Amino acid sequence: MNAIAFLLGLLVLSYLGSILVGGRTIRGFGLASGAEYLVLGFVLGPQVLSVVGHTLVEAFQPVVLVGVSWLGLVLGVSYLRVGERRVPLPHIALSITLSALVSACVSVTVFFGATYFSPLPRIEVIAFAATAGIICSETTRHSVRWIVERYAAKGPLADLAADTARASALFPALALAVVCAWLPGAALPAFSVLERVGVSLGLGTVLGGTAALLLGREFRRDESWGILLGTSLLGTGAATRLNLSPISTTFAMGLTLALVSRHSVDIKAMVTPTEKPVLLPVLLLAGAYVNVKLPMPLLVLVATAIVAKILARVFCGALLSITTRSVRGVGLEFGGSMLSCGALGLAIALSFAIRHPGVVADTVLLVASVGVLLGEWLGPGSLRRALARAGEIKPEVPGPQPTLPSEA
């Protein structure tokens, strides 16, 4: 396929994505995580039909990186709020703890599995274990929003689900900065890993602060686009050139904007509707990158990571049912609901695949893709059951069809 034709195809996908955000035409159409586009990309990609060949996939690498970095910015900007409501600090702390716990469980399991059952060198084993853990630590907020809006759920459990999903972006974004700084090939050889992490996040913070200052007292939408795009592209390019993590940089930039800009709500309202139009082409490209022709030990490791994730999530749910009043009695379902993952996990896997290409990157991407599909299958249903049992929705009568409004 020719590059221009492929680009036009991606624009058409963006168009579809923007319609989904608008929600005027297609109500209730499509999956919450956009997993169908991932599958479409896989089918069109080099592994199946080869409509999108290896060369084209390589040529669109910059598009992928810009896309995933923009998603990082969107997640950062919208980190502190769910709709109009601020995410309470305890919920943020809880979400970070859960993410770290799940990440640790998966990483440790994969590390031991890989050490004993795969021929990978130690450094690759550590990279794989760490990244697989990071990917599994995210819960997509789209899935939660999907259920909450579809069934008009209201109550402390719905709020907790929305808040923890929203706040789950911080841990993976920061942890990826550490992994990228630690991986061989990072620039700034004189710096320690911690210092490189500081550069990753510092770059985002400086650019975010600069953008916040430039957006000034008056908020002018047209000017703001130039500033936001300029700073995010500069951050993405600079971080990539230094072989650091561009997602972490743009996430830090977004979070800085959310924290210090007096227009954070306007900025969130501005960038949130761009998420789907960016996400769908990225999902398609991610699908094209997926390689399932891996050695058997690595496929076993993928399964191990997924099983570890399920167990860790269920364990977290059980733990929450003991410690948190709103989860009491619905711990397993709530744990299952946190299996939903999507944009960030795939973005991290793609970013890792570009930063550290090879068989480990392919395995990581496969873990993320399987995680998305599995989460799509198990997550929304679990959340619906949890909310129904908690009495926050009426189980038999679905509410009005979701309109997937821009959540700003």
Place this chain on the structure above:
Amino acid sequence: MSGHGGSKKTTGTRAIQAAALLVTFGVLYGVTRVTPELETHLGTVTAIGFLLLAGTLMSELLETIGLPHLSGYLLAGIIGGPHILHLVDHHTVTELSPVNTLALSLIALAGGAELRLDTLRSVARGLAWATLIQSTFVLVCVASVFLAIASFIPFTQGMNLKALIGVALLWGVLAVSRSPSACMGILSQTRAKGPVATFSLAFIMLSDVVVVILLATMLMLARPLVTGSGGISLEDFTVLGHELLGSIAVGVTLGLGLSIYLRLVGHQLLLVLLAIGFGLSDTFAYIHVDSLLAFLAAGFVVTNLSDQGPKLLHSIEQTGSVVFVVFFATAGAHLDIPLLRKLWPIAVALCASRALFTVIAGRISSRLAEDPPILRRWGWSSLVSQAGLALGLSVVIAKAFPAFGEGFRSLAIAAVALNEMVGPILFKFALDRAGETDHEPEVRPSLPPAAATK
């Protein structure tokens, strides 16, 4: 990038912008110095971000001394480009060509959409005289100057008089080409409204077509003079006729399609414009359709055959607010400063004579057309700028005459560089003096914001 008309910026705001500009340059300078050996394709992404941010900030800062935003974009590109700080290298500048394609298509669409039939009728007389006088008088006079100083021009050494006349005529065509993008950029920033703004826009858009025809004519005339063999062939005109008619036909079809889309669907115009800019430009080149003319015709159709013109212009303004900054800043990065340093005396002589004859031609045509006094005084001001179109013509000439083509093109690049820097400043100055820039954004909300190389 954006039109002015907002609240006055305080000293504090300017200080923040200056600091942010330093941060922007500092970040990229630091990164390129730390990893000088890493030249990846991601350089393009970094370059777009840098040019967008630095161009915007530089334009804001230069605004304080009355310079147009466009000059700020160009300056940011020049400073960050391959010849000064080398933050954006030659390869990256070349890789940014899709942005130029997109910007040129948006400029042509917006230009066509700005040309309302009733407006054209009101300036038709002045337009006709100006087109006639500017295209003939300036061409002949600048060609004469070229002939007079030919002994100082390196690539004309050893040519006989007939060949010199041929080359001079080709230079004359180059002299009558203008810059639609610079005109649109300045009008967009200043939101100017009045006879000078209206006349400039209409004349420059029309001159695009005239220059294409003139080039074909002069190529036909110059070939026997320069090569000393063969006669005049009308084959070029046949090809040109097909191309012009084809472009207009395709443009009208596109315009009707756009009108229908705008009326029936009317949203996600950003994506539609991106698809048109990237996808159709390539298709047009493939089927030998002049994309500039086709987009111009499309915009014209949307404005004059439907009521969707304002919607289209508003969308172009939103998209262009980002694209045009990168476009002009890239043009700045593209400026060949060492070449300009080498050829500047000849380039200055040719540019000065071009500007002088343009002013004289403007005065003559205004008098003949009985234009209002303000137009007699400032009607010429937008005609000094040159950019991408002139460079494009020089490439065509260089290909047609390989014997002296490279030298011709180098001199053209140097001359265009000067006109590109001086022209927008003159135009903005004239609009300010004519009192056409004191409008709030709502008065003239349709033009795209500033920005590059046509």
